[in-house]
Amino acid sequence: MIVGVLGAGHVGLVTCVSLASIGHHVSGYDIDRSKVEALMERRMPFHEPGLQDALDAQVAGGHLSFTDDIAGAVAGADVVFICVGTPTRASGQANLLAVERAARDIAKEATGPLVVVEKSTVPAGTSTHVERTLARERPDLVGSLELLSNPEFLREGRALEDAMHPERILVGGSSPRAFEVMRRLYRPFLDAGVPLIETDITSAELSKHASNAFLALKISYTNALARLCEASGADIEAVARVMGADPRIGPEFLAAGLGFGGYCLPKDLAAFEHMSERLGYAFPMLAEVARINEEAIQAAMSKVRDVVWNVEGKRVALLGLSFKPDTDDVRFSPALALARALIAEGASVVGFDPVAGDAAQDEIPELDVAADPYEAAEGASCVVVCTAWDELRELDLDQLGTRMAARNLVDGRNLLDGTAAIAAGFTYRAMGRPDPTPASPPP
Ligand code: UDX
Numbered sequence: 001m002i003v004g005v006l007g008a009g010h011v012g013l014v015t016c017v018s019l020a021s022i023g024h025h026v027s028g029y030d031i032d033r034s035k036v037e038a039l040m041e042r043r044m045p046f047h048e049p050g051l052q053d054a055l056d057a058q059v060a061g062g063h064l065s066f067t068d069d070i071a072g073a074v075a076g077a078d079v080v081f082i083c084v085g086t087p088t089r090a091s092g093q094a095n096l097l098a099v100e101r102a103a104r105d106i107a108k109e110a111t112g113p114l115v116v117v118e119k120s121t122v123p124a125g126t127s128t129h130v131e132r133t134l135a136r137e138r139p140d141l142v143g144s145l146e147l148l149s150n151p152e153f154l155r156e157g158r159a160l161e162d163a164m165h166p167e168r169i170l171v172g173g174s175s176p177r178a179f180e181v182m183r184r185l186y187r188p189f190l191d192a193g194v195p196l197i198e199t200d201i202t203s204a205e206l207s208k209h210a211s212n213a214f215l216a217l218k219i220s221y222t223n224a225l226a227r228l229c230e231a232s233g234a235d236i237e238a239v240a241r242v243m244g245a246d247p248r249i250g251p252e253f254l255a256a257g258l259g260f261g262g263y264c265l266p267k268d269l270a271a272f273e274h275m276s277e278r279l280g281y282a283f284p285m286l287a288e289v290a291r292i293n294e295e296a297i298q299a300a301m302s303k304v305r306d307v308v309w310n311v312e313g314k315r316v317a318l319l320g321l322s323f324k325p326d327t328d329d330v331r332f333s334p335a336l337a338l339a340r341a342l343i344a345e346g347a348s349v350v351g352f353d354p355v356a357g358d359a360a361q362d363e364i365p366e367l368d369v370a371a372d373p374y375e376a377a378e379g380a381s382c383v384v385v386c387t388a389w390d391e392l393r394e395l396d397l398d399q400l401g402t403r404m405a406a407r408n409l410v411d412g413r414n415l416l417d418g419t420a421a422i423a424a425g426f427t428y429r430a431m432g433r434p435d436p437t438p439a440s441p442p443p
Contacts, residue, residue: 001024001025001078001079001181001184001185002024002025002027002076002077002078002079003019003024003025003026003027003077003078003079003080003081003185004026004027004028004029004073004074004077004079004080004081005019005026005027005028005029005073005080005081005083006029006030006070006073006074006080006081006082006083006084006102006105006106007029007030007081007082007083007084007085007098007102007120008028008029008030008032008035008036008039008045008066008083009030009083009084009085010046010048010154010156010159010263011083011119011120011152011154011159012028012030012081012083012084012119013028013039013044013045013048013051013055014048014051014152014154014159014160014163015081015083015119015152015163016028016055016058016064017051017054017055017058017064017160017163018160018163018164019185020058020061020063020064021054021057021058021063021164022186022188022189023063023188024063024185025063026058026063026064026065027064027065027066027067027072027073027077028064028065028066028067028073029066029067029068029069029070029072029073029074030066030068031098033068036066036067036068037068039055039066040065040066042055042056042059046327046328046329047327047328047355048156048157048159048160048327049157049158049160049161049326050160050161051159051160054160070105070109071109074105074106074109074110074111074114075109075110075111076111077114078114078115078181078185079114079115079116079117079181079182079185080106080114080115080116080117081117081119081150082099082102082103082106082116082117082118082119082120082130083119083120084098084099084101084102084120085098085120086098086099086120086121086122086267086271087267088267088270088271091274092270092271092273092274093271093274093275093278094121094122094123094267094271094274094275096122096123096126096129098120099118099120099122099126099130100129100130100133103116103129103130103133103134103137104133104137106134106145107133107134107136107137107138107141107145108137108138110138110141110144110145112141112144113141113144113145113146114141114144114145114146115146115147115148115178115181115182116130116134116145116146116147116148117147117148117149117150117182118130118147118148118149118150118151118205119150119151119152121151121152121208121209121212121264121268121271122149122205123205123209123271123272123274123275123278124202124203124205124206124209124275124279125202125205125275126205127147127149127172127201127202127205130147131147134147146173146175146177146178147173147178147201148171148172148173148175148178148179148182148201148204149170149171149172149173149201149204149205150169150170150171150172150182150204151170151204151205151207151208152208153166153167153168153170153208153211156262156263156264156323156324156326156327156329157324157325157326157327158326165194166189166194167194167195168194168195168196168197169186169189169190169194169195169196169197170197170199170204170207170208171196171197171198171199171204172198172199172200172201172202172203172204172205172207173198173200173201173204174200174201179198183196208268209268209271209272209275210272212264212265212268212269212272213268213269213272213286213289215253215260215265216260216265216266216268216269216289216290216293217285217289218252218253218254219253219255219259219260219265219293220259220260220288220289220290220292220293221292222236222240222253222254222255222256222432223256223257223259223292223293223295223296223299223431223432224292224295225239225240225256225432226256226296226299226431226432227295227299227432229256229432229433229434230299230432233434234434235432235433235434236256236414236431236432236433237256237414237432237433240254240255240256255388255413255414256414256431256432257296257334257388257412257413257414257431258296258297258300258334258335258337258338258386258412258413258431259292259293259294259296259297259334260293260323260334261323261324261331261332261333261334261335261337262323262324262327262329262331262332262333263329263331263332266290266293266332267332269286269289269290270290272286273286273287273290294337296334296431297334297337297338297341298341299431300338300384300410300412300431301338301341301342301345303410303429304316304342304382304384304410306429307382307408307410307427307429308381308382308406308408311342311345311346311347312345312346312347313346313347313348314347314348314380314381314382314405315347315348315349315350315379315380315381315405316342316347316348316349316350316380316381316382316383316384317349317350317351317352317370317373317376317377317380317382317383317384317404318335318338318339318349318350318351318352318376318383318384318386319351319352319353319373319376319383319384319385319386319387319389319392319395320335320352320353320385320386320387320388320389320392320413321333321335321336321339321351321352321353321356321357321359321360321386321387322335322353322355322356322359322360322387323335323387324387324388325387325388325389325390326389327355327356328353328355328356328359329356329359330356330359330360330363333356333360333386333387334386334412335351335353335360335386335387336360336363336364338384338386338412339351339360339364339367340364343364343366343367348368349364349366349367349368350367350368350369350370350376350378350380351367351368351369351370351376352369352370352371352372352373352375352376353369353387353389354389354391357369357370373392373395373400374396374399374400374403375403377400377401377403377404378403378404379403379404379405380403380404380405381404381405381406381408382406382408382409382410383400383404383408383409383410384409384410384411384412385409385410385411385412385413385415385416386412386413387413388413388415392415392416393415393416395416397409397416397420397421397424397426398424401424401425401426407424407425407426407427408426408427409421409426409427409428409429410429411428411429411430411431412431413431414430414431414432414433416428418430418433418435418436419436419437419438421436422436422437422438423438
């Protein structure tokens with residue numbers, strides 16, 4: 001099939017590559033000319049495991065191309081995906097200007113029957129506006145431009161894997177013809193047994209926000225429990241293990257730590273809350289989820305204060321700066337929230353990240369960036385593990401301690417072996433876990 005994708009951001013690019021990989025002819029468009037030029041030269045605008053190789057293969061194989069001419073992505077296509085950004089306004093409301101522009105552009109360039117797909121995450125009810133826009137721009141194509149919602153559930157860091165092996169495919173709409181087009185589009189996945197859920201369009205839109213808000217809720221619930229564990233002496237890792245063994249709860253997203261970040265969970269939570277209010281339904285639980293998430297940063301701050309005493313004038317090293325492992329994305333990263341809180345309290349902050357150092361420094365110019373964890377630890381009174389990168393599990397604690405002004409370690413992701421840290425002479429604090437007792441000396 002001929003597929004157009006508007007928006008070559010994280011979602012758009014993964015959509016391009018995955019659809020090309022299952023045999024479609026895909027043309028990706030972006031309003032940002034420099035991004036399109038880079039992609040034409042096969043230069044990836046962000047770090048996403050496996051995507052560069054897959055992009056190379058699909059471009060070389062002639063299944064994928066990029067264009068800065070919107071007509072090139074729309075004219076003659078069977079399906080066009082809207083994958084543009086829906087950033088948050090200060091009020092929490094999703095900014096849908098780019099979605100409106102995409103709808104207008106698609107309508108202008110459409111040459112005949114076309115299935116238009118909302119993949120961008122949008123508040124429930126957006127489809128009404130998109131449909132009106134399509135009809136207003138092209139009254140001659142009413143009935144031929146059919147709108148569907150097909151939200152993505154891609155995790156950064158494993159987005160290609162998620163796109164190629166989805167847990168479910170959600171399509172919302174009302175036109176039997178459009179549903180049929182999507183079944184043809186996703187046929188290889190459906191034949192491999194991936195469940196297809198077909199709903200009305202508003203339910204599909206709402207399901208995306210509902211899913212992300214629920215994931216955020218699970219994390220905040222765990223972090224609130226972590227505070228309770230700290231107060232009571234219980235261990236969140238044990239509590240989460242017990243809870244997760246119940247299939248009604250499930251073990252995922254029960255990791256306590258510095259909380260959630262990234263471009264999706266915080267933004268979608270705020271947009272969902274805003275949308276609920278607009279619809280006249282108060283949903284205060286969502287604000288509480290966000291509050292508990294901020295509290296996690298304060299909990300880490302308290303631990304740093306506990307181990308270094310006065311933060312002012314101390315050097316603190318943050319290990320991991322991206323919002324989660326396997327990505328260079330620092331948007332809404334808890335590590336950067338902690339860096340800002342430490343700087344505000346007078347600390348000098350240095351960070352290390354396997355890939356996100358430059359991006360973090362762009363966000364926080366006062367942040368020093370080190371080339372490795374040991375360089376970061378130089379002269380630091382405290383090291384805080386902020387992101388659960390695999391590389392950090394293997395830290396040589398003794399080498400780390402040798403460089404530090406004082407051996408203090410706050411494990412913001414419960415990543416390290418606390419007993420080993422204590423054996424290496426560290427004062428060790430984890431999130432929601434009692435302080436480990438030093439191993440008794442051999443008899
Ligand atoms: C999320 C959704 O998972 C995905 O389905 C959606 O399409 C986009 O938003 P992503 O933003 O890539 O994906 O991040 P995710 O893997 O969900 O993690 C979000 C944040 O929660 C990260 O900061 C992570 O460190 C944190 N997290 C995750 C926890 O603090 N504890 C956990 O148990 C799990």
